[in-house]
Amino acid sequence: MSIDSERYERNFDTLTRAQQARLASFRVAVLGLGGLGGGVSEMLARIGIGHLTLIDGDVFDASNLNRQLLCTEDLVGTSKAGAAEKRIQAVNSTVQVTAVHQYADSDTLYDMIKDCDLVVDCLDSIHTRFMLQAVAKKVQIPLVAGAIAGVTGQVTVIFPDDKGYELIYGKKEHLPARGIESRTGNISYCALMVAALQASECVKVLLDRGDILRNKLLIMELWSNSFEVMDLI
Amino acid sequence: MAKIQITLKLFATLVPYLPENADHFQIEQGTTVQEIIRSLQLPPDAVKLIFVNGRKQESTHELEPGDRLGLFPPVGGG
Numbered sequence: 001m002s003i004d005s006e007r008y009e010r011n012f013d014t015l016t017r018a019q020q021a022r023l024a025s026f027r028v029a030v031l032g033l034g035g036l037g038g039g040v041s042e043m044l045a046r047i048g049i050g051h052l053t054l055i056d057g058d059v060f061d062a063s064n065l066n067r068q069l070l071c072t073e074d075l076v077g078t079s080k081a082g083a084a085e086k087r088i089q090a091v092n093s094t095v096q097v098t099a100v101h102q103y104a105d106s107d108t109l110y111d112m113i114k115d116c117d118l119v120v121d122c123l124d125s126i127h128t129r130f131m132l133q134a135v136a137k138k139v140q141i142p143l144v145a146g147a148i149a150g151v152t153g154q155v156t157v158i159f160p161d162d163k164g165y166e167l168i169y170g171k172k173e174h175l176p177a178r179g180i181e182s183r184t185g186n187i188s189y190c191a192l193m194v195a196a197l198q199a200s201e202c203v204k205v206l207l208d209r210g211d212i213l214r215n216k217l218l219i220m221e222l223w224s225n226s227f228e229v230m231d232l233i
Numbered sequence: 234m235a236k237i238q239i240t241l242k243l244f245a246t247l248v249p250y251l252p253e254n255a256d257h258f259q260i261e262q263g264t265t266v267q268e269i270i271r272s273l274q275l276p277p278d279a280v281k282l283i284f285v286n287g288r289k290q291e292s293t294h295e296l297e298p299g300d301r302l303g304l305f306p307p308v309g310g311g
Contacts (some may be wrong), residue, residue: 180262
């Protein structure tokens, strides 16, 4: 039996064969390839999303080794987007990858994601998150957002006409660039848990299945094992 | 003024400000979230999200007996 005929055997019957086939037809963009984006990209590739656009202008540094799955010692100083492309091709060569080693701004991001069905926010700047939401609205695609600080994380889903980040962070005019993560750092297992929750929301949105975190915020805190879904409106 | 009890939950960097009796936190009827934030001496701008009984509320919200109040700081890392 070939790899490709066996590849998705363990996805069934959690997914139907028809849903598995549908996943291969979708194009998903991941913006930010650090602690969240590395995990999200790999999980989306493993479940069989057809095309991944992987965007990050950064290179690895040694402080990424504590949590970023794509970061290995030999890759310090090299492109995160390049590492993501190699990793995804090694995991699932049936996934088409567009790797973009470039920081996105409001002018360039539209072209990067305009053909996508969904975009995943794995960024580390609150200001850039608002920019991404505006571009996702322009492209008219949903956005799956995750954010972390220490062992605290949050996940939400924003559709094009939703208020989205304003409900979470307030008006963008009164924002700090970063949240409490500038004090707490980010811990590996928290990053990967939030990445897993984001991957799950991606699949649910794409397949229109399950309870989606639209206008809701899942908050988790791992010292106290707190997991709560809050209503934002 | 009558005293009521609420459950208070603080997340992440706010945890050090949690009072000992957070599960049975006693306040006066009609106390607002903002007044609780002030009484706990939380740093300015430390609270980004306020949830009462699992629903987002404003700082002017008045608490009722048995309410579950959650205060959450801004989280933006990736």
